[in-house]
Amino acid sequence: MPRIAYFGPQGTFTEQAARALADPREHELLPLDTIPAVVAAVRSGEVAAGCVPVENSVEGAVPATMDALALGEPVVAVAEHVLPVHFSVLVRPGTEAAQIQTVASHPHGLAQVRGWLEANLPKATAIAVNSTAGAARAVHAGEYDAAVSAPVAVEHYPLHELATGVADVADAVTRFLLVTRPGALPAPTGADRTSLVAVAVNRTGALSGLLHELALREINLTRLEARPTKDRFGEYRFFLDVEGHLAEQRIADALAALHRRCLEVRFLGSYPRTDGTQTQVAAPTRDEDFAAATDWVAAVRRGERA
Template identity: 35%
Template sequence: MIKIGYLGPKGTYTEKAAEKYFTGIDKEMRAYRTLPELFSAVKSGEIDKAVAPIENSVEGSVNQTLDLLAQEKGVAIQGEIILTIKHALMAKPGVKVNEITKVISHGQALAQCSRFLETFLPDAALVEAVSTAEAAVQIVNSDQPWAVIGNPDIGEIYSLNILEYDIQNCTANRTRFVILGQSGQPITNANKTSILISITDRPGGLYQVLKEFALVNINLTKIESRPAKNKLGNYIFFIDFMGNPADGLVEKCLNRVREMTAEFRILGIYKGAETAYSYSVEKSVLNLEQVREDIDIIDRQIVELLAMRTQLVKIIADLKGAHQKIRDRKREEQILERLTAEARKKGVSPKLIKELYNLLFTHFVGLQKIRRQRGKAYRQVSTKQLP
């Protein structure tokens, strides 16, 4: 039997998420009062898996979960599940809406129902609890006309009356929960990866990292920053993307990112709850504007890559000794052979690659020649200036 921990007590959305994710599995469910307690239980092996809320479509990230993921190195994300959240207002039997003096709930639940609260309970005090069900326990233990916001199951579990259903601001209110386990346990069919990075403070630092993903067409599904907590202005970034480092292209991209970041950690490689963005013929036919925008992005990337290649060619020109020949036909042929094979595999015309690269080779050889002549001229001038 597998032991599954969740942010309790009984009746939370997290419990619902855990029940749904592990449907049909022989399990023992254990409620934890706080997220730090839940994380340490899974880290120590007291439970096999833990389920925690991580982000909401309306209110954004659950910061405490992100901070714990950053702190607890022995805990990894092993899965995810998304639930549609529908909030209800509940109170002890006999309490009417116009009598309520206080509404207690999880911070996200209160925020997600702000419009209802402003309209129907403008004078009620709003108080945060560690979870929706923990708020229900506070109400049960009090004689005051207080109410709780949470999932309607709470009404039955804690013998509360449901005063109003569906009080959330947005109907498309969805929360993503992560399934956590001890680090180092491989997941089958994983197609999504979560990483944490910190970037040294320099212009374009984050751009350089994001560019690596864009260049190999990896779709980022989330990016979130949190203070690094060591110095004002230092941040860590949580990045989720579709892909698995077992794929060579993803691995190479991550290696490059690792090299350019001060801190780099894989938080989990797992099966995503939603399918990745992918290009289908139907989509490109239906949405011409979108495709044109994508082509514009690719064209900009091509220019960006050519700029990078130009820089490298200049470096090579400076590194080459004055007597080393500039044009190396044998190397050009090797490059062409490799690229045309790659092009064939990807459905790109090898003829196009050949023509394009012959043009590029001629251009870059010319560039190196000019650079060498200029270098010579520069050397002559500077020697003449010597006393």
């Protein structure tokens, strides 16, 4: 049975996303403790796919995922899942709110309940740990007093819910990716997203030129993030998500232009959007517009048209 690794341990939000993306009759799920470990297991072929968080609507990008996707042997996203995120505060049975001195969670988890912690547990020290479920596991082991965890964590660790439905922003969501080794792309659906990472040449206007290639082809950006290249201070990798699929000519044409223009371009996948938003493509960037233009140039070159 093909295995899907996910950022665990059991009881993370990522496990819920992996369950939504996997077919229970076809896939076995494998929890791994870090995001790099999930991506490494995909690269080595130990698992068929891996599920990792990529961005949260409140706290933004998940840097460990961006670095794991941008560096090392290529992996590509074949699906995404967007999950509403609210938390439960878990304690060992018998713990009273007044006794809580330490509260552990993933840094993104802590950032999403900062206001709640200030209002309800003002004396507690927030401790960043590997994952929200790792926090629950550590509370069970007696390392910390409380964990800010996914609601499902209580099914895996014998803890008590001190509070449920905790979230400073009520409709917060996290987006997850299912990544595999490069292979056949998922079929275009008309509601797709393409992810890529590019290192622009370090000169005036280079980023604007890169974005211009997209604008010229009427490609809508859904996300733009920068991470240091880690080689030289002041040099960045740009992570771009755009509406559309590499199978569409305007996306292929734009990627070819970026490949000519940039020091480095890496394709991170074309995959259906969870929200099903259809990409609006109008003349002059529809596939038929590109095909007609290519035919015309070919005919001019043959001396048949002018």
